[in-house]
Amino acid sequence: MANSKYEYVKSFELPDNLLPSTWIIVRIDGRGFRKFSEAHEFEKPNDENALMLMNSCAISLLDDFPDIVFAYGVSDEYSFVFKKSSQIYKRRASKILSTCVSLFSSTYVMKWAEFFPNKPLKYAPSFDGRVVLYPTVAHVHDYLSWRQVDCHINNQYNTCLWTLVKSGKTNEEAQKFLKGTQKQEKNEILFQQFGINYNTLPPMFRKGSCVFREEVHEISKSKKVKKKVVVDHCDIICPGDMHFWNEHPYILS
Numbered sequence: 378m379a380n381s382k383y384e385y386v387k388s389f390e391l392p393d394n395l396l397p398s399t400w401i402i403v404r405i406d407g408r409g410f411r412k413f414s415e416a417h418e419f420e421k422p423n424d425e426n427a428l429m430l431m432n433s434c435a436i437s438l439l440d441d442f443p444d445i446v447f448a449y450g451v452s453d454e455y456s457f458v459f460k461k462s463s464q465i466y467k468r469r470a471s472k473i474l475s476t477c478v479s480l481f482s483s484t485y486v487m488k489w490a491e492f493f494p495n496k497p498l499k500y501a502p503s504f505d506g507r508v509v510l511y512p513t514v515a516h517v518h519d520y521l522s523w524r525q526v527d528c529h530i531n532n533q534y535n536t537c538l539w540t541l542v543k544s545g546k547t548n549e550e551a552q553k554f555l556k557g558t559q560k561q562e563k564n565e566i567l568f569q570q571f572g573i574n575y576n577t578l579p580p581m582f583r584k585g586s587c588v589f590r591e592e593v594h595e596i597s598k599s600k601k602v603k604k605k606v607v608v609d610h611c612d613i614i615c616p617g618d619m620h621f622w623n624e625h626p627y628i629l630s
């Protein structure tokens with residue numbers, strides 16, 4: 378209760394308000410998901426249901442926090458971009474980060490059975506998180522490009538590795554085989570030895586997942602523009618492909 382002699386301890390709490398007028402990006406990442414994915418027999422290198430569960434949790438965050446304007450996910454990680462002017466929790470970093478991480482984690486557990494109806498959850502998954510501030514839209518573009526390039530490099534490597542492993546090589550042999558190979562060489566190994574055209578693999582695996590509000594123009598009575606949270610697997614690497622950002626100027630405006 379207020380006004381006790383103990384109340385002075387509150388003054389030990391330090392302010393952690395984030396700089397105003399900057400883009401807030403929260404990135405969460407599954408803790409020990411290599412082990413978690415093995416314990417729950419995720420398909421390698423990409424378990425589609427596990428990715429869809431991650432996407433569903435991200436949708437829940439956009440539904441709950443209107444200030445999140447964009448999210449990008451790959452593997453066991455998700456990045457959430459808050460609008461520059463957000464005043465959520467008076468921009469207190471620990472409040473923003475802890476609510477994102479805990480809402481994501483609890484939603485992951487709640488929705489588990491929806492995506493894995495025949496697999497009991499063996500133990501409680503957890504996620505770590507960090508907050509980073511970016512001063513300009515160009516930085517946000519570069520941040521998201523960085524994550525999508527990472528997705529591409531890792532997925533290409535993992536697709537090769539697991540194809541080799543599934544063909545009979547040990548993990549060590551496959552790793553040795555791939556050491557020092559270039560991007561084009563990896564695609565050629567896949568195509569020539571296994572008949573796999575990398576570019577025709579599912580876009581969710583190759584490009585990761587983008588979650589954002591799509592404008593829905595209703596022709597009916599009111600001319601109001603409604604927005605719906607959607608998941609897409611688009612190219613967001615800048616300046617290479619500005620198509621997505623040109624089509625959705627309102628997201629980072």
Ligand code: ATP
Binds near residue numbers: 409412
């Ligand atoms: P840390 O706690 O440091 O993040 P980690 O084991 O989670 O450790 P990461 O670098 O985050 O390591 O890698 C996540 C791992 O989770 C990947 O190596 C991959 O094996 C596994 N993983 C995550 N999502 C999937 C998925 N959808 N399908 C298959 N494996 C996945």
Ligand code: ATP
């Ligand atoms: P905030 O998000 O700011 O924390 P809050 O609604 O959680 O908002 P608190 O000051 O944290 O507000 O108060 C927690 C509230 O939760 C209490 O007012 C109480 O009504 C309710 N509550 C928590 N635990 C119990 C419990 N065991 N039994 C009954 N009510 C509870």
Ligand code: MG
Binds near residue numbers: 406407505
């Ligand atoms: Mg980590």
Ligand code: MG
Binds near residue numbers: 406407409410411453
């Ligand atoms: Mg992880």
Ligand code: MG
Binds near residue numbers: 406407452453454
């Ligand atoms: Mg990770």
Ligand code: MG
């Ligand atoms: Mg409370």
